[in-house]
Amino acid sequence: MSDLRGARILLGVSGGIAAYKAALLARLLVGAGATVDPVLTRGARHFVGAATFEGITGRHVRDEVWQDIPDETHVALGRAADVAVVYPATANVLAKLAGGHADDLLTTTLLAATCPLVVAPAMHTEMWEHAATRRNAAVLRERGVDVLGPAVGPLMGGDAGAGRLVEPDEAYARIVAHLQATRSRRDDLAGRRVLVTAGGTREPIDPVRFLGNRSSGKMGFAVAAAAAARGAKVDLVAAPSSLATPPGVERHDVTTALEMRDAVLARVDAVDVVVKAAAVADFRPAQAAASKLKKAAGAPRLELVPNPDILAELGARKAGGGLRALLVGFAAETDDVEAYGRDKLARKNADLLVVNDVGAADAGFGVDTNRVVILGRDGSRVEVALAAKTMVADRILDEVAARLRQG
Numbered sequence: 087m088s089d090l091r092g093a094r095i096l097l098g099v100s101g102g103i104a105a106y107k108a109a110l111l112a113r114l115l116v117g118a119g120a121t122v123d124p125v126l127t128r129g130a131r132h133f134v135g136a137a138t139f140e141g142i143t144g145r146h147v148r149d150e151v152w153q154d155i156p157d158e159t160h161v162a163l164g165r166a167a168d169v170a171v172v173y174p175a176t177a178n179v180l181a182k183l184a185g186g187h188a189d190d191l192l193t194t195t196l197l198a199a200t201c202p203l204v205v206a207p208a209m210h211t212e213m214w215e216h217a218a219t220r221r222n223a224a225v226l227r228e229r230g231v232d233v234l235g236p237a238v239g240p241l242m243g244g245d246a247g248a249g250r251l252v253e254p255d256e257a258y259a260r261i262v263a264h265l266q267a268t269r270s271r272r273d274d275l276a277g278r279r280v281l282v283t284a285g286g287t288r289e290p291i292d293p294v295r296f297l298g299n300r301s302s303g304k305m306g307f308a309v310a311a312a313a314a315a316r317g318a319k320v321d322l323v324a325a326p327s328s329l330a331t332p333p334g335v336e337r338h339d340v341t342t343a344l345e346m347r348d349a350v351l352a353r354v355d356a357v358d359v360v361v362k363a364a365a366v367a368d369f370r371p372a373q374a375a376a377s378k379l380k381k382a383a384g385a386p387r388l389e390l391v392p393n394p395d396i397l398a399e400l401g402a403r404k405a406g407g408g409l410r411a412l413l414v415g416f417a418a419e420t421d422d423v424e425a426y427g428r429d430k431l432a433r434k435n436a437d438l439l440v441v442n443d444v445g446a447a448d449a450g451f452g453v454d455t456n457r458v459v460i461l462g463r464d465g466s467r468v469e470v471a472l473a474a475k476t477m478v479a480d481r482i483l484d485e486v487a488a489r490l491r492q493g
């Protein structure tokens with residue numbers, strides 16, 4: 087049993103037959119020393135009584151936005167929580183969370199909460215497999231919500247299938263994992279300098295056209311934001327991207343691969359870590375036309391020349407003892423992703439290489455989610471299942487922080 091003293095858990099319970107299991111989860115949490123704030127929906131109260139939760143948690147059960155108005159209950163509960171969990175989460179609650187609704191105390195509180203959120207769906211298989219529910223779950227995952235389950239097994243009314251609430255000990259373990267991750271990440275990069283590259287470089291053909299790629303910058307910006315949140319001083323070298331600069335991050339805008347190389351080389355000696363999430367064009371037009379190429383002149387013949395490989399250049403410097411920074415590269419692959427990733431790790435002399443399958447619709451370019459394998463030069467291999475890029479960024483930085491600690 088973990089020691090959860092000092093941890094505050096917001097336990098949302100919505101209306102399903104499995105709501106009784108929330109009492110068992112509350113007992114596990116309270117038994118480990120956590121303070122549990124139960125918030126029951128109107129539906130939940132048809133299945134379990136507030137008195138059960140008050141007895142187990144020793145806390146007043148809130149169920150209405152209109153109670154205790156001067157205390158701003160929803161804001162206070164949301165802000166105080168270290169982890170929020172909705173157990174069980176009905177199809178209706180998933181839909182409301184995905185849509186950002188705030189029409190009862192639970193949904194209002196969760197809109198005000200900034201802590202990790204775990205939702206454990208429970209419903210009949212047909213409801214779980216409905217396109218609307220699948221979409222709502224996907225939206226929540228993209229937003230960084232941890233959708234736990236549902237399990238496959240016996241359901242109410244003699245049915246069986248996907249839709250069963252995960253057991254209390256599984257939900258408990260996941261809550262503990264979130265608490266531990268939050269605690270161990272707090273300021274673990276304080277005093278460190280991190281340089282991140284993000285976005286896709288653009289190589290001009292003429293004043294209006296360029297060779298580019300589909301990188302939005304989301305992955306790199308997520309790494310920069312997470313590193314800053316963990317206490318690092320962060321420089322972000324950003325190829326064109328419409329994303330806002332994350333708080334606490336110093337941004338340096340560039341357009342081409344050559345400009346990115348200059349911006350990286352100007353800073354690399356001062357940093358502890360370089361994360362190269364940018365998609366850098368491997369080739370550029372040998373000559374950019376000074377004025378717009380005219381269609382009437384026919385299709386232009388583009389002569390391409392190779393761009394410098396910035397990561398490989400840093401890797402070579404590191405091998406020669408001329409660079410101390412930990413090097414984290416990415417590999418965007420579509421087939422044999424891990425084998426190509428291993429090859430890049432060795433060829434470019436990186437310390438870590440994050441391999442992503444950019445052929446998948448829900449990973450890689452443009453989307454808010456990613457699915458990666460983090461390969462280490464030391465032979466380590468960490469698989470990160472489909473998750474919001476913000477969560478993937480933290481998993482990458484966990485590996486970085488562990489290596490910095492080792493010195």
Ligand code: PMT
Nearest residue numbers: 301302303304305362365366395396397416417418451452
């Ligand atoms: O920006 P998003 O829309 O969120 O998409 C994220 C992403 C798919 C762009 C990101 O996760 C990713 O995979 N980035 C690396 C893309 C890439 O260029 O991969 P690559 O396999 O071609 O390059 C391998 C590594 O070498 C990368 O770290 C790259 O930054 C670096 N490189 C490549 C070419 C070059 N000329 N110079 C480099 O430094």
